Amino acid sequence: MDIACAFPTALSSPDDIAVAERLGYTRAWVYDTPQQSPDVWMTLALAARRTERIGLGPGVLVPSLRHPMANAAATATLTALAPGRVAVAFGTGFTGRRAMGYPAISWSYMDSYIRAYRGLLRGETVEWEGRRMRMLHPEGHAPARPVDVPVLIGALGPKGNAVARELADGLYATLQLPEFAKDYTWVPYLTWGTVLDEGEPPDSEHARTAGGPGWALAYHGAYEFGGPDAVRELPGGAQWLDVVDAEPGEERHLAVHSGHCVELNRADLAAWNAGGHSVLTDVTVSGTRGEVRRKLDDLASRGVTEIVFQPCGPDIEAELERFLDAARS
Structure with a gap:
């Protein structure tokens, strides 16, 4: 791959x-x-x-x-x-x-x-x-x-x-x-995702800044394709919706997509702090080096020939290095 x-x-x-x-x-x-x-x-x-x-x-x-x-x-x-x-x-x-x-x-x-x-x-x-x-x-x-x-x-x-x-x-x-x-x-x-250190919790500062923007896509995608009920099924979904629903209907999409793939917006942060971080490793290719490698092997078995990793956070080069090291292990 x-x-x-x-x-x-x-x-x-x-x-x-x-x-x-x-x-x-x-x-x-x-x-x-x-x-x-x-x-x-x-x-x-x-x-x-x-x-x-x-x-x-x-x-x-x-x-x-x-x-x-x-x-x-x-x-x-x-x-x-x-x-x-x-x-x-x-x-x-x-x-x-x-x-x-x-x-x-x-x-x-x-x-x-x-x-x-x-x-x-x-x-x-x-x-x-x-x-x-x-x-x-x-x-x-x-x-x-x-x-x-x-x-x-x-x-x-x-x-x-x-x-x-x-x-x-x-x-x-x-x-x-x-x-x-x-x-x-x-x-x-x-x-999206990030390679976590052994024992690093999914709510660490590194996990939030490097893995959080990709994690937030689970909420953005659920809202766009499944509507509010789909978001409520996610941990922290109710808190996410509270922020989005406070916006005028004709501008609600701005609240949903602000910071998209770059940083957590206000709704995303509300969901993260309400326990949404618990699904970081479920909705992104995040985890320890070995866990990320196993996820990539699974994707390859399902037809992926080229994994495309988008790094996030304050140190893009470090994220690129971490992911490449895990992918090649």
Whole structure:
């Protein structure tokens, strides 16, 4: 199983990716979350200039945020900066849409978008929004078409699986690992957590800052996909909901997604302090070095070919080192 990493696209991400390359990570993915992050393509371009080997890609792009021509042109640019190192993943929009109050895009839209995007990279004339278009970049403005870049799609259910099987080179998985993951030869699985010292409790300061942001996704995901009742089933869920429900309904999504994948927001902290930390090792790839290794072995047996670890906390390099050491043990 390849050991890759991911970053929630911060100003430090290009330097963090350079560190990941030095440590031996095979690929770095960065998020397309404009409501809380710098631009994903600018970040990747800077990372390309600071690295030589590590694979690079957005994981995941949300189609509704950019015209397919804009993403095709950006992909071609990154390919010129990092030839042979680029892969692109697409998703329907968890943080990238829900944090702005929108639902996920439809799979029919994803299907049309990927067809147009891939057609543009092949140098074809495609139709989008009723108009015919083609990449017209002259020599020196982009690599010659076709631009051959692997495309992955994040899918959890049958509709997404159908689109991914037809149009993608792999399955990009996060939050859940579907049974059909075993049907793909390339399955990056995005995960969070931290390697705990022997005897370290799950409510330590290190566990909270390094493992907490990934732990909080259990609450964010439960709320978005299962509603308040699903959150109440989690330890500290009632306290989490008390904070979120105090916000006006039209702005409640802001309270849910604030700090997403970076730090605990007010609702998350309320749940953590109310005992939610007790499930840290259940909902993230957290635990001692040996426990993390066993979790990775289990994921590999279920179809994961590339583990994608997002470090959190004040010492990103130390978290990258801890995880890589556990993964290689």
